[in-house]
Amino acid sequence: MDVFEAAKLVVGIDTKSFEEAKARQLTLTKPPYALGALEDVAAQICGIASLVPARTPSRGALAIFAGDHGVLEEGISPWPMEVTAQMVGNFLSGGAAANVLAKRTSTKVLVVDVGVALDLVPTEGLIIQKVAKGTSNLAKGAAMTREQAAKAIQVGFDVACDLVLDGHDILIAGDMGIGNTTPSAAIVAFMVGAPVASVTGYGTGISSELFEKKVAIIESAVSRTASSIDRSDVLGVLSSIGGFEHGATVGFIIGAAFSKVPLVLDGVISNSSALLARELSPLSLQYCFAGHASREVGAKVANSALGMEPLLNLDLALGEGSGALLALGLIQGATDLLADMATFDQAGVTEK
Numbered sequence: 568m569d570v571f572e573a574a575k576l577v578v579g580i581d582t583k584s585f586e587e588a589k590a591r592q593l594t595l596t597k598p599p600y601a602l603g604a605l606e607d608v609a610a611q612i613c614g615i616a617s618l619v620p621a622r623t624p625s626r627g628a629l630a631i632f633a634g635d636h637g638v639l640e641e642g643i644s645p646w647p648m649e650v651t652a653q654m655v656g657n658f659l660s661g662g663a664a665a666n667v668l669a670k671r672t673s674t675k676v677l678v679v680d681v682g683v684a685l686d687l688v689p690t691e692g693l694i695i696q697k698v699a700k701g702t703s704n705l706a707k708g709a710a711m712t713r714e715q716a717a718k719a720i721q722v723g724f725d726v727a728c729d730l731v732l733d734g735h736d737i738l739i740a741g742d743m744g745i746g747n748t749t750p751s752a753a754i755v756a757f758m759v760g761a762p763v764a765s766v767t768g769y770g771t772g773i774s775s776e777l778f779e780k781k782v783a784i785i786e787s788a789v790s791r792t793a794s795s796i797d798r799s800d801v802l803g804v805l806s807s808i809g810g811f812e813h814g815a816t817v818g819f820i821i822g823a824a825f826s827k828v829p830l831v832l833d834g835v836i837s838n839s840s841a842l843l844a845r846e847l848s849p850l851s852l853q854y855c856f857a858g859h860a861s862r863e864v865g866a867k868v869a870n871s872a873l874g875m876e877p878l879l880n881l882d883l884a885l886g887e888g889s890g891a892l893l894a895l896g897l898i899q900g901a902t903d904l905l906a907d908m909a910t911f912d913q914a915g916v917t918e919k
């Protein structure tokens with residue numbers, strides 16, 4: 568199905584089930600709202616499932632969208648481009664942080680090559696849907712064409728729909744792309760209208776000198792974009808300052824919402840992508856959870872612009888879906904609590 572058509576068909580979560588879940592929380596053996604944000608999470612899961620109590624999501628799937636970035640030639644990351652492809656190899660052989668965390672929650676790990684510069688060898692667990700061999704350098708002009716942006720979004724949407732058809736009941740957004748904190752900060756600055764220096768982070772670890780350079784590059788790309796593109800023009804924004812991972816993540820979010828399954832956002836790449844998904848489908852955000860507050864400052868700015876409270880704040884700056892995978896355990900726990908705790912009546916505990 569065409570993702571842009573699907574985006575228009577996304578419906579909000581079931582508010583009746585959401586409210587019913589909130590009411591059920593009050594009957595459980597605990598002071599009102601003693602489980603805090605976990606109560607909100609469980610109600611949101613019930614709203615998504617249209618069922619109270621909802622079944623606990625237990626068949627998670629992590630999609631790690633991988634792509635390269637032409638802007639790397641400006642020296643905005645200390646790591647060379649080939650690390651993107653090398654880390655894809657690491658994901659496929661099970662040695663990355665994401666693999667370790669996914670194992671704990673029996674989450675399937677899928678890598679989607681949406682724009683890695685090097686050719687990858689077809690392997691089990693790898694989907695090759697290369698839009699191009701890396702983006703163009705956004706410091707010099709548009710990062711991609713509008714057609715490429717649309718293709719990246721479609722890839723992410725198709726991956727989400729296929730995973731749900733395969734029986735996965737919660738989706739996790741992950742990313743891998745050396746240099747991708749630069750387009751992420753550009754997207755946040757442009758979409759939120761915040762000063763670039765206030766949304767730019769240190770990525771994989773850059774010097775303060777390099778940080779100044781990163782900010783200057785993003786400032787110039789954002790002002791180039793602002794002169795001709797409107798915030799509601801998602802293909803315009805992506806083509807001007809985005810990455811293929813961002814495009815795919817936009818589609819992944821819409822795919823989860825269209826398929827009515829929850830999705831856990833990870834760090835600054837998925838948070839910035841959610842700002843774009845909101846333009847195509849505002850209701851799609853009702854299916855999203857902010858897994859964590861990344862160390863990357865733009866992630867925090869994006870989450871607050873989205874009105875989302877991150878579940879964890881662990882100073883993570885890894886990507887890959889690592890923070891979202893950790894949050895999955897909390898989402899599962901929250902859903903279990905609503906379903907399995909005794910009520911005051913059942914336990915013979917006096918209500919206040």
Ligand SMILES: O=C(O)c1ccc[n+]([C@@H]2O[C@H](COP(=O)([O-])O)[C@@H](O)[C@H]2O)c1
Nearest residue numbers: 644744746747748770771834835861886
């Ligand atoms: O998830 C995040 O918020 C995050 C923060 C900093 C770095 N990363 C990861 O590090 C890479 C991008 O960092 P950089 O410095 O090369 O732009 C990319 O592979 C991301 O997955 C991810």
Ligand SMILES: Cc1cc2nc[nH]c2cc1C
Nearest residue numbers: 646650743771885886887
């Ligand atoms: C080693 C390494 C692992 C990563 N995982 C996600 N982004 C990454 C960036 C680097 C450099």
